[in-house]
Amino acid sequence: MQEAFLHYVWKHKLFDLTPLKTTCGLPIKIIHSGEHNFHSGPDFHAARLALGETEWSGNIELHIKASEWSQHGHQYDPAYNNVILHVVYQHDREAFTLSGRQLPVLELKNRILPEAYPRFIKLTRNQAWIPCQPQIHKVPAMVWKPWLKQLMQLRLERRKDEWLRVFFQTHNDWDECLYRKVTERFGFGVNDAGFRMLAASLPYKYIHRVSDSLEKAEALLFGQAGLLNPNLQDPYGQQLFRDYSYMRHKWKLTPIPPVVWKTARMRPSNFPAVRLAQLAAFLQSRKRLTAQIKNLENVTQLSGFFSVKASTYWTTHYVLDKESKPRIKQISKSTAHNLIINTVVPFLYVYGMYRQEQKYIDRARILAEQLKAETNHIIRSWNRLNIQAQHAAESQALLELHNDFCKKKKCLNCEVAAYLLKI
Secondary structure, eight states: OOHHHHHHHHHTTOBOOTTOBOTTSOBEEEEEOOEEOOSSSOSEEEEEEEETTEEEEEEEEEEEETTHHHHTTGGGOGGGTTEEEEEEEEOOSOOBOTTOOBOOEEEOTTTBOTTHHHHHHHHHTOOSSSTTTTTGGGOOHHHHHHHHHHHHHHHHHHHHHHHHHHHHHTTSOHHHHHHHHHHHHTTTTTTHHHHHHHHHHSOHHHHHHTTTOHHHHHHHHHHHTTOOOTTOOSHHHHHHHHHHHHHHHHHTOOOOOGGGOOOTTOOGGGOHHHHHHHHHHHHHHOOSHHHHHHTOOSHHHHHHHHOOBOOGGGGGEEETTEEOSOOOOBOOHHHHHHHIIIIIHHHHHHHHHHHTOHHHHHHHHHHHHHSOOOOSHHHHHHHHTTOOOSSHHHHHHHHHHIIIIITTTOGGGOHHHHHHHHO
16 A cells, blocks of 8 residues: 555545544544645645544654554654644554654554545556546536646745755855756756756856957857867867867866757757757847846846847857758747746746745736747647646646656645546
8 A cells, every 4th residue: 555545545435434543542523634734744735633532733653564654754844843633554662752742643454445546556557648547528627727737836835945946056146047947948958967968057147247249159059058169160169169178268168968869859949059049049149147136027028038039140040060951049039938827837937936026926916828839749749638728827727736746646635636536
């Protein structure tokens, strides 16, 4: 048996509810089973119970065996001091909080409804694209709509943790943090790791020092990306190499290995060199990222902010040293929207949360609902199941659902699966 199954049973009360008693014989009345916690700490927050004649508010912790409380070290963790009930499948040992309080225990071993576990096994062992694919058409909009909103909130919270980690790594510098996250997103999935390494190896202050010259900005980025060498035949490439060699020596820079860049089965417009050239144009012309993005209030303004084009050289190139048919390498509207939903929206959310300024949190949510739904292979797969995202907030929610729930078969944490397991 999995602990996740117990979470599902507790959350949806799929067990014999009368008469409920602790292992010590104290009557239990569940007023509110709590809010499911997907992060560290007790499994359910803000629960309300009546134990005997006393009403309690606090957290719920669940385990297969009660002895897992001490195995997991919860007795030493102050985060578990406010647990008001220990829900277990099998009671084999008493549990105590850090403060020394003995926890009341509810044992579910002989209470779980007989049909619950077979349904769970059938769902989680399904090998379709998503476990509930054969039944998903039965889920009504009244289940989907609130769940998608909750999924978008979960995605924002998860990204908040990622952004704050970078923010603290950059010594609480919002511009440096934003620069790193925007640069990473220019990898557009396939080359995210390369762009992330590039930004980490090249502090934003050096971009500022070449902001008067797009050519020098390109030299700095291409050189630091490991894509410049003395064997280049093109005069422009040679000049970039000379400029970078000077800056590298002056600022003691170490380029990243060029092997990180991927081009296989990729459209030329997404080649790392093209994205680097566009990034150079963006960073060279858009100074003080935080202040500018905070002052842009709608999709039209932000689209214009990201809508830059690479230098003239790249009109006839997708890579250095190899000419191609002329084509202006400008960031498209759809690409700008991708950057907004994946950088501006999470930035505004985390900035607003950190500074406790609600207007930025609200703007993040409004922007996500104003942008068109994204189009990628995951969203197209949802569409084939007749699940349609109305805007980017919902497409982000569907990405979160697939990547963090369906792929990991966390069905018992999913409202869609919970609905299907009950019908």
